[in-house]
Amino acid sequence: MTGTAERQAIALVDAVRADPSRRDELVPLLSERHPVHAGRSTAATARIRAWVLAACAEVGLPDEAVPFVREELESGIEAAPVAAAARAARSRPPLPDLEVLLLTAFASMRARDAPVSLASLRPGWPAPDATTALAELVATARWLGGRDDAPSLDRAAWSELDGSDLAPDVRRALGELLETVPEGHCCGAAPEAPTATTAPAVGIDLGARLEVVVEDHAGARHPLPDLLVGRPTAVAFFYTRCENPNKCSSTVTKLGHLQEELARRGADEVGLLLLTYDPAYDTPDRLSRYAEGRGLRLGGTARAGRAVQGHDRLDATLALQAGSAGGLVNRHAVELLLVDPRGTVAAAWSRTRWEPAEVADRLLALTPVPR
Amino acid sequence: MSVTVELAVRGSTDPSVRYVGWSPIPASARLVDPDGATGPVTVVIAGQDTTTGGQVDLRATAGDAPVPALSLDLPTDGSRVPFLVAGRFGEPSTADGDAALVARDTAGSEVGALPLMVRVRKDADTLTTTERDRFLSAFSRLNDAGNGPFVQFREAHTNASSPQAHGDAGFLPWHRAYLLDLERELQAIDPAVALHYWRFDRPAPDLFTQDHIGGPRTSNGTVGLAPGNPLRTWTTDGQIGILRSPLFDPALSGAASSSGPVATEGDVVGHTGDYATLPRPLEIDPHGAAHVSFSGSISSIDTAARDPLFFLLHCNVDRLWAKWQWFNGHHDPSSPDAYPFGGAAGSPGAAPRGHNRLDTMWPWDGDTQPPRPPTAPRAALAASPTASAPGPMPTVGAMIDYQGRLDPATALGFDYDDVPF
């Protein structure tokens, strides 16, 4: 809606543009929990985020906004926020793993690219500043390649991207980029991507105080602590109507890989719990079909469920990064928690991808199980 | 003397295996009660002696011409005597069990019988009321008002997965596997059901009705469906009903738009080049042309699988390929005429992964590494009691000899009413 929250956001962005020292004030606008995203469509929240990130690109990307840039490049599927994230990444010293992020985003956006205008929240068309996600990704690579404070680009990786399915301007820009990258480059060790964060969720007790009741995929109801206490548990959030395959669908697929990894290591005691952001819609049937269709075997200590009581308390306590419109989730982060056998959050991944092998290591480090 | 003969197909008398198409399948007869006979007992095996219902023909061995009846000498030790049975082209069943294998003694008395169904994919405009209703009912149950397994088929055909299924040689094999997977799920609900096709180059007055795939749109924008039509509960992506409005009059013509009518069957089947030159023109016209002869969900790749008609449209695309294969003799997976092969994925000259003959196909192979989508919503292609091929993780090549002409073990267990063996 073009309501108060949006008008206030526009005023704030204008004020920060006029006074870039206030750039940190832009960060809250990027969160799905900010009122400007409440009740909006997935497409509108993506556009708002793109517009805020484009403002960040003008005034300099605040450190606290970096996870949002990383998130868009790793898992975004809408052209506008990915283009804006690529542009914002050029407004500060290079992120250590920026080249990998750009290559990831290029692969993901290749089939989805669309025209983008970042000049205003409500651009009209034709837009004089029109660009695309792929064009911005290549522009950022060009910028990165010219930096003294970043290793030179991986020529082979960029030249492999060329193909007849790219738009003529992107192909041209890619060709120009390659002309600036020296032959025979050796990129050395791949830079480390950030791992589990020290997100606010760490240290939170998910025990009895919350009074959350989970209905699992088989229709059985359990107080949340019964599913957590006594064993280390990976808790991942998702919902079945998510349309970003890099997020929920990928999360559940990777949880299946984690399950295989744990089985290989003989770690039968570890719990896997998928919780939906959308408890009204995600019935046990839908939960089990979604999980099992993606290779996660439910049963034993592996469950998919919805909070049929206390969902709002769980949401508020963990500050889940999911917005809503009507009874639907609109946009959300990728969120994974590792909960220790006492029911306390020991590690959390938010807005960043996680790897099954590392999560398995961390889970097993949470044993032995205190009885 | 009255002996008793047990007839079996696919080594079994179980009701789940009693379905045949045009391809010959193994059958057998044996004496379960020789009734005192001391030497082999001669029986005559034939189809049901009726003029209605499905008809079958028999072969003693694979190299023989089909015959309506076969005389067999059955040993008294009860061992099986093999032969082959196939549906008689042009005479498919219209109901479960309306065909049969019947054994008669030399006096003409019936001494054994096995009900069968000659189950083939048909022109959806020609179905009997019962065939139509069972088909719609199974389809609707698979959807289950948006709660059923159909959601995985919907999720497997989107913009994100489009390069797995479109734009290269694998277009036809991928969709053949996709339809087969869906058909097997329908048959798990009702084994008498086959997936049928919309012959989009002809009028289809009985298909585009309230009692079938949907009549003219109603005031709420969705197609009209009678209150007793099982599709009345059709729900995808949280939206009930089907948004579809033809840009042509389906009672009077085949699909057409402002670009003109879609390419005809003759345009495709008469294509004289090899496979390498087939899919691209076919993918645009008639395939793409049929999609955009409507407004609504079916007119875009990302949303098309919301509409059950999409599967009938693609079934016709697959039929055109099957008919081209039959007319031009292109069933050998290793022949470049039947499918081009430039090596396995990744080698020089190869097509993108999933489009080479030896490649497995997403989503059934579970491959979620780029350039595949990050998730694979159909973990395995459905199994069938009537065909062991192609297994849970099909290759492109496994889709080519769908009738098992070169190797009966590779038959996929479906046929079209107008494409003979």
Next chain:
Amino acid sequence: MDPDEYRATYAAEMERARARSTASGDGPADPAVPDLLAGLGDRNLPAIERQAALTELRRQSFVAIAFRPHRPAYLALLRELVDTEAPPLLDDALEALALERDEHAQQVLVDGLRDPDRAKVGPARALELLSQDVHADHYDILEELADRDDDPVVRRLALRSLAADGDAVGLFQRIVSDPAEDTEARTISAVALQSLDREAFTSVAWDIVGDEGDDDEVRATCLTALGVDPAVTGGEGRGEQVQALRDTTSTPSLAKAAERFIETSPAEEGDPA
């Protein structure tokens, strides 16, 4: 039918068709996408030619990889048409974009729903096009539209869109149970309720099916919906109830729904016959 005879007949038919055809070879090459884009954007051309160009572009968009290089230019042009054109091109462009879940088109449609003075299409068409994206931007006004009694069509479309909203269960329960409500609104509500809350639907649906005084179209829709739910059986006397209904009703759609229920929903083993 003998397959060899069939082949001979088919080959002869193909030959005759070929002789009749005036087309040469494989027909004309597909028009190039840049030319089509130029035609679609050319205001000097008649609308019908520009519409034909758009249809051809959509046809070619099905060969996704070949179309990819042109996709950004295609979408940008469609947005321009939305901002600058009148029907029928405006409507065609809106639909093509709505199917892509394009935010610009959605915004234009939602703006029109909120402020009829800005509407480029009527509310019914806007709701229909917006329903292509379940993650929509107008849930806050759908309930208001679903309450409108001055325009039953808009109301039905709003209800249809609310079928995605888990918070709308109570609304659907109320409408489907109210015999004074519009029949169409009740049947939409029945299906929506089945999708959102199976238990609530099953309970209310049996009540409606059993109520001889209720609207037969709603009863038939409810019974059809019960019949496609694999969890619903003819047990606990339901099968007999439905058989009696089939034998006594004079409404064909209700009899048909009953017949299908009996065929597909047998009593479970152990259930009384």
